[in-house]
Amino acid sequence: MTDYQLLIFDWDGTLVDSIGRIVESMHRAAEFCELPRLSDEAIKGIIGLGLPEAIQALYPQVREAALIERFRLGYGEHYLALENQPSPLFPGVAESLEVFRAQGYRLAVATGKSRRGLHKVLQGRGWLDYFDVTRCADETASKPHPRMLQEILAHCGVAPERALMVGDSAFDLQMANNAGVDAVAVGFGAQPLEALRAFGPRLAIEDFSELRAWLAQGAAVRTDEVGEYVG
CATH class of the missing domain: 3.40.50.1000 (HAD superfamily/HAD-like)
Structure with a gap:
């Protein structure tokens, strides 16, 4: 036993x-960085990774450190704003x-x-x-x-x-x-x-x-x- x-x-x-909030925040970050909008299912498929690894998996064409940081900040600001009302x-x-x-x-x-x-x-x-x-x-x-x-x-x-x-x-x-x-x-x-x-x-x-x-x-x-x- x-x-x-x-x-x-x-x-x-x-x-x-909180999955819906993560998906929404990733979409908003992509818009913020003028990157293509991916499907909800594609985003759900990378949930669990650290954010830098998730960005690389979703947008392998993104290599510039400044753009990765812009995406990270855009995601974090939107998600934390949503979490002012904690996910159930x-x-x-x-x-x-x-x-x-x-x-x-x-x-x-x-x-x-x-x-x-x-x-x-x-x-x-x-x-x-x-x-x-x-x-x-x-x-x-x-x-x-x-x-x-x-x-x-x-x-x-x-x-x-x-x-x-x-x-x-x-x-x-x-x-x-x-x-x-x-x-x-x-x-x-x-x-x-x-x-x-x-x-x-x-x-x-x-x-x-x-x-x-x-x-x-x-x-x-x-x-x-x-x-x-x-x-």
Whole structure:
């Protein structure tokens, strides 16, 4: 039976319903920089990366440092303005996190956001001291590099096999695999579960409360279908 000690969460699309704001902010930044407007699905496909990596993936023709910085500033200003009214938590998140804390789990965040962006949204919720540790893409390596998780594990003194990464993107699950950490795929964020199953998550869920139920069962089973646990 796997006895997890540390639960690590992606932020956007996993804990909070912010994907629409990210997509809108990327469109606005592109307009600001007079770059082509891409599809919503193309933008959802890079959510989870650090912003410089996301810009490079979406607009490989953009090489000038000044233009990249202009895009970054345009995106950040628009997104942070939207976050004056914090994005809502997904159903079941607040209650589940409180239960996890009461049960003694260590809690962490591993996000593609900048430190400035994460500070803003945590501050907006009064959560600056809520998690044991947080890591952002602009202060370490971007997903799917494992460094973000490795730093969180080192900070908490937890072995990889005692940690669980919960995320909504291929980059989250690839990062977990690269760090030797089990993963949970959520299907209500940026990418559908069909795209995430290829990375071998221990669990695939369509409602956050399913994670709480699974952990309560001992997390000793695998799943091939949403809500169906296979020993």
